Amino acid sequence: MKPFHSYQNPSLAVDLVVFGYHENTLSVLLLNRKEEPFKDQWVLPGAFVQMQETFQDSCSRVLQTKLGMDKLYLEQLYTFDAPERDPRGRAIAVAYYALVNPSKFEIVAGTMANDVQWFDIHKIPALGFDHKEIFTTACQRLRSKILYFPVGFELLNDLFTMTELHELYECILGISIDRRNFRRKILDAEFIINTGKKREGLQNRHPELYKFNQKLKQNNFQLNI
Amino acid sequence: MKPFHSYQNPSLAVDLVVFGYHENTLSVLLLNRKEEPFKDQWVLPGAFVQMQETFQDSCSRVLQTKLGMDKLYLEQLYTFDAPERDPRGRAIAVAYYALVNPSKFEIVAGTMANDVQWFDIHKIPALGFDHKEIFTTACQRLRSKILYFPVGFELLNDLFTMTELHELYECILGISIDRRNFRRKILDAEFIINTGKKREGLQNRHPELYKFNQKLKQNNFQLNI
């Protein structure tokens, strides 16, 4: 058995769409490039895949070194292969998306970028490479995923109120959802568990606190919203 | 702007799960390897991605040269990156799945394989590499895709009867579906169009012939079966 020929292989990178939710706004993390190509433009964070690394490893490395984050919800999105997507040469991008609670982390620009910032997903600037397309794909995936898997909870605190969850769904889906029907459906789906605790110290009635149901039943629940 | 460093990059291949439907059986195309690793074992067809090729190009090349097929329904599935998946070294596989009407093609083993054959998806042999996992992923994707996109029609002739379509859905989903409800739902979804023609020369009542609706409405229809 021979090892691989020393073919030339396309370069291989992971690019990350990191979603964060804060104060009723869904945001994505962008960094401003210090170097050509696309110097001083905003792009998705990413890194070349090292020979011994899994994609997950590469993603963790990006999140850790560039952003000071780690151990997030991470899911492979799609692999982008347009030959002209990188002016430096043939480059394949395996896109992942991550969900973050920004209040748990503090972003750090690192040495490789001018700046790192959260952008409201409705107000993102022009992006370098084909990152606009990757971003759009990620938004679509998130919207469809949230309907059949309790994925949004990564964006919230461990304990959250029904209203917070409701607002998150409205924000991600971009529609308004009847509060009472939403409650019934999300409880029927058994995505969440009532902890019995309440959030204290508010002006109004103290809302019940829920948590994500770790042991959720496997049968592909479809949340018809 | 500098070109890429001469990093060593993982080798990059496409692997194809080619589904065919014939005589009420959903099959997958496997080839028997002539060389190590996994010599004389069955694997999914695949090829290394050339520097100037898109993944689609690579897939077409596989289908054309190894199988004598081309221009099929083709969709990217997932990118597999386990470091040990290929004993020759680090190799990334971008998996695609394809849908074929086997009666339109004749498979050819080519020079690279001992044999190429259709296998009933319920009776596939042990597969080399991580191809079992790729195959399983493809089956799941096909099952979920068929419920919200008229993807199955690629597996049938251009004109087909309602019964043929019904049997195809039962076969792919592995469940039995009420004939009359199926007809109503598939027509409501506007996946297909009645051509007004009938299939002649049968022993029994001549069934109406349908065709795939090219201009189907975009609003993500969910076929609740």
Next chain:
DNA sequence: TCAAAAGTGTTTGTACTACACCCATGC
């Protein structure tokens, strides 16, 4: 006692399920 947000239940309509009969054709 008032304002603001949280919790709860009912009615209505639509869509899925289950099911049985008639029709067309070739032998």
Next chain:
DNA sequence: GCATGGGTGTAGTACAAACACTTTTGA
């Protein structure tokens, strides 16, 4: 005329949509 498969309709049920009142809290 009969066997075989193809086409059609309806009653019951379950779930989603629409909607309003009561409760809790702090000020």
